[in-house]
Amino acid sequence: MRRYATLAALALGPVLVLAVFFVVPVVGMVGRGFVVDGRLDVGGVLEVLGRERTHRVLWFTVWSAAVATLVSVLLGLPAAYALHRLAFPGRRLVRALLLVPFVLPTVVVGVAFRLLLGEAGPLGGLGLDGTPVAIVAGLVFFNVAVVIRAVGAAWESLDARPGEAAAALGASPAQVFRTVTLPALRPAIVSAASVVFLFCATSYGVVLTLGGLRYSSVETEIYLLTTQLLDLRAAAALSVLQLLAVTALLVVAGRLRAVRDPTQSRRTPRPRRPRGTDGAQVALTLLVLVLVAAPLLTLLLGSLRADDAWSLDNYRALDRVGQGSALLVPASDALLTSLRTAVDATWMSLLLGGLIAVVVSRRSATRGERRLRSTLDGFFMLPLGVSAVTLGFGFLLTLGRPPLALLDSPLLVPVAQALVALPLVVRTLVPVLTGLDDRQRQAAASLGAGPLRTFATVDVPAVWRPLLAAAGFAFAVSLGEFGATSFLARSEHPTLPVVIFRLIGSPEPEAFGTALAASVVLAAATAAVVLAVDRLGGRSFGAL
Amino acid sequence: MGHVSARTGSRTGLRTGLVAAVLAVATTTSCSLVGGGDDDTSTGGDGEGRQRVVLVTHDSFVMSEELQRQFEQESGYDLQIQASGDAGALTNRLVLTKDDPTGDAVFGIDNTFGSRAIDEGVLAPYDAQLPDGAQTYVLPGDDGADGRELTPVDNGNVCVNVDTGWFEDEGLAAPTSLDDLADPAYADLFVTPGATTSSPGLAFLLASIAQYGEGTDGEGGWQDYWTRLMDNGTRLTQGWSDAYEVDFTQGGGGGDRPIVTSYDSSPAFTLDDEGGTTTAALLDTCFQQVEYAAVLAGAENPEGAQALVDFMVGRDFQQALPEAMYVFPVDSGAELPADWARFAQRPTQPLTVDPAEIAANREQWLQEWTDITTR
Numbered sequence: 001m002r003r004y005a006t007l008a009a010l011a012l013g014p015v016l017v018l019a020v021f022f023v024v025p026v027v028g029m030v031g032r033g034f035v036v037d038g039r040l041d042v043g044g045v046l047e048v049l050g051r052e053r054t055h056r057v058l059w060f061t062v063w064s065a066a067v068a069t070l071v072s073v074l075l076g077l078p079a080a081y082a083l084h085r086l087a088f089p090g091r092r093l094v095r096a097l098l099l100v101p102f103v104l105p106t107v108v109v110g111v112a113f114r115l116l117l118g119e120a121g122p123l124g125g126l127g128l129d130g131t132p133v134a135i136v137a138g139l140v141f142f143n144v145a146v147v148i149r150a151v152g153a154a155w156e157s158l159d160a161r162p163g164e165a166a167a168a169l170g171a172s173p174a175q176v177f178r179t180v181t182l183p184a185l186r187p188a189i190v191s192a193a194s195v196v197f198l199f200c201a202t203s204y205g206v207v208l209t210l211g212g213l214r215y216s217s218v219e220t221e222i223y224l225l226t227t228q229l230l231d232l233r234a235a236a237a238l239s240v241l242q243l244l245a246v247t248a249l250l251v252v253a254g255r256l257r258a259v260r261d262p263t264q265s266r267r268t269p270r271p272r273r274p275r276g277t278d279g280a281q282v283a284l285t286l287l288v289l290v291l292v293a294a295p296l297l298t299l300l301l302g303s304l305r306a307d308d309a310w311s312l313d314n315y316r317a318l319d320r321v322g323q324g325s326a327l328l329v330p331a332s333d334a335l336l337t338s339l340r341t342a343v344d345a346t347w348m349s350l351l352l353g354g355l356i357a358v359v360v361s362r363r364s365a366t367r368g369e370r371r372l373r374s375t376l377d378g379f380f381m382l383p384l385g386v387s388a389v390t391l392g393f394g395f396l397l398t399l400g401r402p403p404l405a406l407l408d409s410p411l412l413v414p415v416a417q418a419l420v421a422l423p424l425v426v427r428t429l430v431p432v433l434t435g436l437d438d439r440q441r442q443a444a445a446s447l448g449a450g451p452l453r454t455f456a457t458v459d460v461p462a463v464w465r466p467l468l469a470a471a472g473f474a475f476a477v478s479l480g481e482f483g484a485t486s487f488l489a490r491s492e493h494p495t496l497p498v499v500i501f502r503l504i505g506s507p508e509p510e511a512f513g514t515a516l517a518a519s520v521v522l523a524a525a526t527a528a529v530v531l532a533v534d535r536l537g538g539r540s541f542g543a544l
Numbered sequence: 545m546g547h548v549s550a551r552t553g554s555r556t557g558l559r560t561g562l563v564a565a566v567l568a569v570a571t572t573t574s575c576s577l578v579g580g581g582d583d584d585t586s587t588g589g590d591g592e593g594r595q596r597v598v599l600v601t602h603d604s605f606v607m608s609e610e611l612q613r614q615f616e617q618e619s620g621y622d623l624q625i626q627a628s629g630d631a632g633a634l635t636n637r638l639v640l641t642k643d644d645p646t647g648d649a650v651f652g653i654d655n656t657f658g659s660r661a662i663d664e665g666v667l668a669p670y671d672a673q674l675p676d677g678a679q680t681y682v683l684p685g686d687d688g689a690d691g692r693e694l695t696p697v698d699n700g701n702v703c704v705n706v707d708t709g710w711f712e713d714e715g716l717a718a719p720t721s722l723d724d725l726a727d728p729a730y731a732d733l734f735v736t737p738g739a740t741t742s743s744p745g746l747a748f749l750l751a752s753i754a755q756y757g758e759g760t761d762g763e764g765g766w767q768d769y770w771t772r773l774m775d776n777g778t779r780l781t782q783g784w785s786d787a788y789e790v791d792f793t794q795g796g797g798g799g800d801r802p803i804v805t806s807y808d809s810s811p812a813f814t815l816d817d818e819g820g821t822t823t824a825a826l827l828d829t830c831f832q833q834v835e836y837a838a839v840l841a842g843a844e845n846p847e848g849a850q851a852l853v854d855f856m857v858g859r860d861f862q863q864a865l866p867e868a869m870y871v872f873p874v875d876s877g878a879e880l881p882a883d884w885a886r887f888a889q890r891p892t893q894p895l896t897v898d899p900a901e902i903a904a905n906r907e908q909w910l911q912e913w914t915d916i917t918t919r
Contacts, residue, residue: 114790120800208782213738214918224740227633229907328606396637400646407646487628504785507813507870512789512796
């Protein structure tokens with residue numbers, strides 16, 4: 001009984017937060033579609049699910065997200081290895097750079113990709129603009145960093161000795177990878193892949209911008225139905241479909257993640273110099289780098305062009321407000337707002353995510369307890385799988401009046417962003433925490449350490465690096481989040497992505513260049529913060 | 545956590561302690577919204593007992609700091625602005641929250657969503673005193689027994705724009721009509737934002753509906769026109785910025801399409817060094833957009849909302865509109881910026897579709913349009 005009490009005490013806070021900021025809004029919004037003239041109308045919703053268009057949209061969503069996830073994993077694994085196990089100059093910088101796409105507003109990425117792939121762009125000859133290939137490329141661009149970071153964090157602290165033993169017994173590198181490394185990494189890979197899939201399946205801007213409006217996903221359809229047609233019944237039907245699909249995915253992922261003995265001895269080996277056998281991994285990492293860098297370079301070059309000449313005018317314009325400028329606040333103010341919001345979102349998601357990870361990763365004594373823990377685990381993944389527009393409208397619908405009059409609270413934006421970052425934090429921490437040998441905790445306890453002390457001496461050192469990785473993630477998510485923020489951001493204090501969105505839509509001739517410059521500033525700020533967080537992790541620390 | 549591990553004296557403790565310290569400093573100083581305090585609430589002190597008026601609007605709304613202060617001083621209310629989504633999302637948000645509105649006044653419902661807002665009963669009647677010239681912009685059909693609900697504030701036309709220099713260089717006469725866009729002579733030259741994802745995109749679709757009417761059984765009408773447009777290599781983009789900035793030859797990204805759907809004011813933004821403009825709006829292709837302000841039904845502060853609507857049709861607000869939101873004032877006496885007066889030519893007879901008809905057919909039209917363009 002005491003186990004359940006501890007579990008409840010730890011989970012109570014996060015569950016309450018999720019209930020208020022996710023369950024209530026989504027149920028409120030979806031409920032509107034089910035209730036017609038005060039009566040429950042399930043038939044109407046079922047009718048929508050039977051439509052041929054619904055099937056087509058669902059099919060496109062599933063296959064495009066699946067392909068993008070697969071490509072992200074295939075490219076992300078070798079990069080995770082190269083960037084987290086090998087030592088070469090500039091690897092921290094590369095790691096930070098790869099996280100940049102994650103924070104760029106989709107409207108900017110869309111523009112960058114189209115400048116590159118459009119008929120007039122340098123890669124126009126490939127004829128990719130407006131094709132599913134462009135959509136998948138865009139999705140991979142955004143998400144490959146998730147795989148690299150989440151898997152890299154697990155790989156970094158993976159004990160190298162079992163692999164070395166296998167190699168000493170005559171296993172080829174491929175055999176070592178297949179029989180030793182891959183099984184050990186499976187929980188982390190499945191975790192990362194499921195998060196990437198959810199991100200891809202709920203992507204809005206990429207599908208429309210890069211697909212040239214020819215393709216619709218469940219997300220774009222919900223957006224159209226809710227904001228243009230106000231067909232709440234159909235939108236609710238699709239939202240329910242989304243939720244069901246996400247739940248199914250989480251169940252499957254949970255099964256795939258489960259390993260008989262998750263215990264792993266953790267010790268962080270020193271990263272070593274690349275050897276000849278690392279050639280393929282290094283080459284693939286370079287490919288990822290090129291893929292990610294090309295659109296970023298387009299942005300950078302574009303931001304340095306003004307009046308058909310190279311200049312820094314676009315950057316000078318970042319602080320010009322008033323006459324002839326599309327900026328309402330200097331970009332530096334907006335950046336500060338973004339950073340402040342991100343600090344809040346980061347500690348909130350680390351706090352909540354840390355609690356959840358601890359709850360989820362503890363050994364269960366009974367079957368019921370295990371089921372309870374894994375249900376909790378899935379529950380906190382849900383925000384990733386639900387449409388931003390459903391959540392955004394739900395906020396407006398349910399949080400605008402007592403008892404939950406929170407719309408005017410300055411904390412609403414960071415809380416919304418923390419919810420998006422939460423699954424990343426949980427998914428990064430859980431594989432490491434489950435990998436801890438419980439006997440270490442028992443040993444600490446038998447030596448007289450209380451629960452807190454045990455936690456601090458056994459759990460904390462092991463999760464230190466993953467925790468930092470998660471913090472970097474959460475920070476990046478918050479800096480770049482636009483979907484939910486655009487519903488909530490108060491116009492006096494816009495975040496940088498909101499400012500960029502406004503700039504790019506302005507007819508003012510300099511505004512486009514200024515938007516590109518602002519995007520570069522956002523990218524640079526992100527890279528700098530991630531780099532600093534990585535540095536904090538130190539090199540020899542994890543060996544403790 | 546920091547304290548516990550600090551006692552162990554290990555490097556873990558030091559490091560966790562360090563992070564705890566960084567976090568503590570970050571959250572208690574101006575690095576965080578929590579610790580930094582909120583300057584909005586701190587200004588509440590001098591407004592002791594002042595009532596607030598909440599404006600619900602779309603995310604393109606801009607009102608300068610000076611104008612906000614001016615309104616607050618003249619009216620005695622504190623102004624609070626809730627801006628989110630586009631005109632469509634705004635209207636639908638009002639419909640969803642009509643039993644318990646989150647604001648007092650609304651700005652940004654346009655003539656394509658106006659009927660819907662009136663039919664749904666989200667607005668309260670208010671006959672604001674209109675400035676000279678504004679009467680022509682009143683929404684047709686907005687004449688309920690209790691008076692007008694939507695007060696016209698600004699207007700602009702969505703028109704096809706061309707890169708005049710490009711056509712000169714090519715020795716090709718620039719197109720002048722909607723029909724020309726489907727002419728093979730102009731194949732692969734036109735880019736437009738989509739009707740389902742962009743408000744100018746929808747306006748262009750409505751222009752074609754006004755021009756060609758409804759087809760019968762897939763024959764003739766706007767459906768046939770769009771089939772011809774798509775056959776002629778028309779490119780669709782998600783939004784205006786994508787079409788204008790990336791694909792249009794005069795946009796920031798150096799695109800390759802010299803014909804684009806934009807606004808009648810756009811030529812005032814493409815000035816060259818010789819005192820001219822490099823683009824022109826085709827005045828026979830324009831669809832008029834009007835934006836309205838209104839008092840919300842069930843507003844907590846209806847008087848404040850009325851004062852705000854009055855302020856928006858006042859001379860100062862009207863005169864600031866072109867610079868702030870790139871639209872024309874409804875007040876014919878308001879002075880335009882010099883470039884606008886010179887280069888932004890306006891259609892005398894823009895294409896129009898009856899708002900009630902738009903409200904009745906929007907879903908049907910968008911569905912058909914999607915079918916035609918994704919075929």
